[in-house]
Amino acid sequence: MSASDLARQGNQAILPGATLGVLGGGQLGRMWVQQAQAMGYFTVVLDADANSPAGLVSHHHIRTGYEDPQGLAEMARLCAAVTTEFENVPAAALDLLAQSRRVSPAGSTVAIAQDRAAEKAHFMRCGVPVAPHALIETPAQLAALPAELLPGILKTARMGYDGKGQRRVHSMTELTAAWQELGGVPCVLEKMLPLAHECSVIVARSQDGQVVHLPVQRNLHRGGILAVTEVYEGNLPPAQTQQALAAAKSIATGLQYVGVLCVEFFVLQDGSLVVNEMAPRPHNSGHYSQDACDVSQFELQLRCMTGLPLVQPRLHSPTLMLNLLGELWQAPGRQAGTPAWQQVLALPGCHLHLYGKRDAKPGRKMGHLNVTAASPEAARATALQAADILGIAPF
Ligand code: ATP
Ligand code: MG
Secondary structure, three states: OOHHHHHHHHOOOOOEOEEEEEEOOOHHHHHHHHHHHHOOOEEEEEOOOOOOOOHHHOOEEEOOOOOOHHHHHHHHHHOOEEEEOOOOOOHHHHHHHHOOOEEOOOHHHHHHHOOHHHHHHHHHHOOOOEOOEEEEOOHHHHHOOOHHHOOEEEEEOOOOOOOOOEEEEOOHHHHHHHHHHOOOOOEEEEEOOOEEEEEEEEEEEOOOOOEEEOOOEEEEEEOOEEEEEEEOOOOOOHHHHHHHHHHHHHHHHHOOOOEEEEEEEEEEOOOOEEEEEEEOOOOHHHOOHHHHEOOOHHHHHHHHHHOOOOOOOOEOOOEEEEEEEHHHHHOOOOOOOOOOHHHHHOOOOEEEEEOOOOOOOOOOEEEEEEEEOOOHHHHHHHHHHHHHHHOOOOO
16 A cells, blocks of 8 residues: 555544454453454454464454564555554554554554653653653663662663562662662663552544543552552542643643553652653553443544544443452462352442453453442442452452
C-alpha cells in the first residue's frame, strides 16, 4: 500500500467484519480479542508462545517472535489495523507494520513509554511533576549522585514491570551493590516518596485528537504489584481527580498519541500529585471498566485503532477490582488447586475473569474479580467478603 493509500485509509473507519491484530499474547491481548470478537471483528495474535492467553482464543495465532520478518509480514497481510498489548514490543516492529497498515499507538510513542528516562522527560515537558530522580549509566554518574535522592528506588530504565527490576536502597553502599545486581544497565534512581495512596487514569485519544477518559482509579499495590482498584464517585478528593485527569490528557495530547494510554500517579501525604509512569495500552487498573462502565478500556482501544467514534464512557456502578495472583491457588488449607469460586460467585455482583494460564506461580496475574454494587459501601463490603474467601488480605 502506498503512503497516499494509507493516508486515505487513515480517515475511514475499519468496520466489523475486518481483521485486526495485536502484538503480544498476554491477558490484555486476550481481553482485547474477546472484545473485538464480540463486536464482529476477526483477530490475529502474534506471540511465540503456543499457549499464550490471547493466542488460545484468537481466530489466528502467528507463533513467532516480535522481530520475525515472516511473522510481521503475515500480520500485515492478514490485518487491516494493528495494536499492541505488550509494552516492551520492539518499536521497530510497530514501525515496520506502519509502512503498510494502520498501527496505533505509534512505535515512536511506545518507545518513549519503554524508557523511564525519556518518559520522565516527556512528563516534565508537559508540566506534570515527577519524583526527584537521576539517570545512572556510568559509575561516575553513580558516584556523583546527590545524597538527597536517598533513600530511593533504583529502577532499570527499560523492561521493568510489576516491581521487577527495582531495588530499594538506603545508602550509597546499598545503591552501588543494587546497581551491580541489576547488571549495571542504565537505571533511574528515584527518591522514595511518602505516598498517601496511588491512582491512575486511562485516556483514549483518536486520530483526530478527541480525548475521552475512564474515571480516576484509586489503586492499592502490594509488593510492587497492583492488588486492588476502587472506582466510585468520591474515591479521591475532587481536586486530585481533576488534576490527574488534566495531567493524563496533556500527556496523551503532547505525544499526539492514538489509542488507550494509562498514566499512573502517586498522591503524596501532603495531597500533591506526582506522575509515576505511563503504559501505552490498556492497564490492569482499568479492568473494572469491563463490568462497571458502558464502554470498557478494550472497546476504547478498538474504537481508537479502527477509527470508530469515541464516546465518553460512563461509570454505571461503584466497583472494586481484586487481582487474582498465583498464590491464591496455593493458599494454606486449600485442597490442591482451585480457589473457592462457587463461594465467591454466590456473592452479589461478582464478575470473574480468568486468563487461561496453567501455572499458578506466586505473583503471576491469573485473573481478576470485578465487584459491582449499588453503593460504594456495598461494593467494598462484598469485595472484602470475596477477599476473605480467597485468602486475599483485607484492605
Ligand atoms: P507496573 O509495570 O506493574 O506498573 P513497575 O515495575 O513499572 O510496575 P513502578 O510503577 O515504577 O513499577 O513501581 C511499582 C510500585 O512501587 C509503585 O506502584 C509504588 O507502590 C512503589 N513505588 C515506585 N516508585 C516509588 C517512589 N519513588 N516512592 C515510593 N513508592 C514507589
Ligand atoms: Mg507501575
